[in-house]
Amino acid sequence: MTSAVTDTQSANPLRDAGVAQADRVVALAAKAKSASVSIAAATLSEIEACDACLARNDLATILAAQPAADLKSLAPTLVSKTQDSAKDADKDSPHVSTSRFVKAACIRAIFALPETDRPAAAAAWKPVMLKTTSVPGKMAWDPKEFAVAPNAIVAIEMVNPDSMQHNMLVCSPGSLSEIGVAADKLGEGAIGKQRQYVPDSPKVLEIMGLTAPNTTGVLWFIAPAKAGTYPLVCTYPGHWRMMNGKLKVQ
């Protein structure tokens, strides 16, 4: 389960939401140095230990941003991680299945390599690349509904030309208002900002962290195995009622 963070604790750069990526990289570099491995290798081991931590999409982003030479030397390991998750393959929720998240992170890292450097196994992976935009001043996404197949490899890109920050969470079916109300409550305390207004709930399946104005966020994940309508929601306080959408798994 996610480490409990109180208002008096400093954030754990390897686990918590709201930590600047540069600070995460510093923490990962220290870890890599003590283990005499590359930052890419240290990041992968952190990802494997991450379970449902709030930093996981950030960690996957950092892994994918490592130098091509480091990713290339790690490629056989990355491929093996995509193949050893059979025992978790039928679980519905990535939140309770580390391997689904590890797999998505490894696939994402391999797709960060130039095509000619990718291992042969990557030819069989067909990520579904989705894109949406935060409509300026409207607290809305356009488009706001997507459909994917069960277990599809999905990347959602959110372009944010708005003057406000937005995040995007994928949640369990039927949990939109529960997550939204919890997010608004988080917004009332100091801890909310530290957690990037992400409620600590097993119904939060995937997290794209806060995306600043005029930047683009990206979220890679393996779609749930179970068909259904999974709410997409921005949990910046006050946004959820308008800024939500649907991921239909069918």
Ligand SMILES: [Cu+2]
């Ligand atoms: Cu928002």
